[in-house]
Amino acid sequence: MAAPSDLRRWIDLLEREGELVRVDAEVDPYLEVTEIVDRTVKAGGPALLFEHPKGSEHSLLVNQFGTERRMCLAFGVERLDEVAAKLADVLEMQPPAGLADKLRGLRQLKSIADSRPSTVRKGACHEIVLQGDEVDLGLLPVQTCWPGDAAPFITLPAVITRDPRSGQRNVGMYRLQVLGPRSTAMHWQLHKDGRADYMSSDGRMEVAVAIGLDPVTAYSASAPLPKHIDELMFAGFLRGEAVEVVKGVTVDLEVPASAEIVLEGYVERGELAEEGPFGDHTGYYTAAEPFPVFHVTAMTMRRNAVYPSIVVGKPPQEDAWLGKATERIFLPAVRASVPEIVDYDLPVAGAFHNCAIVAIRKSYPGHARKVMHAIWGLGLLSLTKTVIVVDAHVDPHNYAQVAFYVGANVDPACDVVLGEGPADHLDHATAKQFVGGKLGIDATAKGPAEGRREWPPEIEMSPEIRELVDRRWAEYGL
Ligand SMILES: Cc1cc2nc3c(=O)[nH]c(=O)nc-3n(C[C@H](O)[C@H](O)[C@H](O)COP(=O)(O)O)c2cc1C
Numbered sequence: 001m002a003a004p005s006d007l008r009r010w011i012d013l014l015e016r017e018g019e020l021v022r023v024d025a026e027v028d029p030y031l032e033v034t035e036i037v038d039r040t041v042k043a044g045g046p047a048l049l050f051e052h053p054k055g056s057e058h059s060l061l062v063n064q065f066g067t068e069r070r071m072c073l074a075f076g077v078e079r080l081d082e083v084a085a086k087l088a089d090v091l092e093m094q095p096p097a098g099l100a101d102k103l104r105g106l107r108q109l110k111s112i113a114d115s116r117p118s119t120v121r122k123g124a125c126h127e128i129v130l131q132g133d134e135v136d137l138g139l140l141p142v143q144t145c146w147p148g149d150a151a152p153f154i155t156l157p158a159v160i161t162r163d164p165r166s167g168q169r170n171v172g173m174y175r176l177q178v179l180g181p182r183s184t185a186m187h188w189q190l191h192k193d194g195r196a197d198y199m200s201s202d203g204r205m206e207v208a209v210a211i212g213l214d215p216v217t218a219y220s221a222s223a224p225l226p227k228h229i230d231e232l233m234f235a236g237f238l239r240g241e242a243v244e245v246v247k248g249v250t251v252d253l254e255v256p257a258s259a260e261i262v263l264e265g266y267v268e269r270g271e272l273a274e275e276g277p278f279g280d281h282t283g284y285y286t287a288a289e290p291f292p293v294f295h296v297t298a299m300t301m302r303r304n305a306v307y308p309s310i311v312v313g314k315p316p317q318e319d320a321w322l323g324k325a326t327e328r329i330f331l332p333a334v335r336a337s338v339p340e341i342v343d344y345d346l347p348v349a350g351a352f353h354n355c356a357i358v359a360i361r362k363s364y365p366g367h368a369r370k371v372m373h374a375i376w377g378l379g380l381l382s383l384t385k386t387v388i389v390v391d392a393h394v395d396p397h398n399y400a401q402v403a404f405y406v407g408a409n410v411d412p413a414c415d416v417v418l419g420e421g422p423a424d425h426l427d428h429a430t431a432k433q434f435v436g437g438k439l440g441i442d443a444t445a446k447g448p449a450e451g452r453r454e455w456p457p458e459i460e461m462s463p464e465i466r467e468l469v470d471r472r473w474a475e476y477g478l
């Protein structure tokens, strides 16, 4: 099954699979949609297509990513680990355990570089072109998600920029606070690639924002790729089909040709506006802070464009599944640098940057500490506040098991590492913004090699007796 190639095919697929409900009733994008989506997400419910959002002619799609099954449908796979296996193959790394056979069947895969976007001359995204004074963001059913939000926010955009020095493209998902009919704030945080492009520009930098994409391309905008890797190329690789792009109408940037909506424009170095407050994925409102202003010079659309949105807030929300996709897909890349990592888990309740649980094949004294420091030095994982390290036989996704080893194997006097480092832009608990403490918990087994007492054996029933009881189970009448 192939990944859908645009938002409409994706909506059709969701509908065929019984994963989408159309809502005919008029519903207000001001708060009301959020309360409906919040209940639907928490119940593991379907994607919702609001066909009559109050005040707009455009349908509003939410919760397209809200379950593991839909995430798999988006990628055209049965399990997200298959996407990771595909990536591991081209990176010539070890596939996650158990997937080696599957991988052999996938050998014919194209390389990532073969997946560069292909340029087409005409795109459906240009069926309607509004320029200058015709541009009006008020046409779109942009949600005001939470009562304390400063304004409506465009929450699922793919922001396209080019590095002024190298010409390299970047695509990032950075929310846009609507400031007026033709301007928004541009919320690229401190550690993000779009921000770096902006910081190395002087004067004006062109920006294009694509809204309403096929699900893999939309996901790719949120993927923490190294700066020099083009997210559209990555999307093409994951889909198995290049993303088609078309030149913008008023900017020298290419945009996905089948996008529902494209905003073209620019940011001006040094022109800032207050962004926020915004009810964020941390579960708290992030305070107002100055961010660059994005001026929209053209707004192009497909006819009857569908506007997609996402609600973030106290976890779990829909973005939990975008994060889980990243956790799975990036495991091979993490293991490329730190091969002793067997598996890891970023708990949804930890809003992704608050906690990482890492299972390692430990082979020397101090190994758990080495892995903590590796995590604190690896891409956006460096922002992780707490790293818990367990042995290879512990399942990092089983939190009860992890809690057992944290309790049983840790001497707080010597198995806890306190460090300092960069903190997530949105973290409100660090005493200072952008830097803060790091907590490492070594919950692996120790022993004399690490200067400790003899470590006792773990209790385990012998295999013969387990087998015997399996065999005789019916006899016991239990
Ligand atoms: C729904 C959603 C909203 C996001 N909003 C923002 C945002 O407003 N600002 C930001 O810097 N990152 C945001 N992110 C995270 C970035 O998209 C992510 O870090 C991505 O790696 C950024 O692209 P880059 O690595 O090219 O900078 C969001 C992610 C998701 C899933």
Ligand SMILES: [Mn+2]
Pocket (backbone or CB within 6 Å): 170, 171, 172, 193, 225, 226, 227, 229, 231
């Ligand atoms: Mn990037």
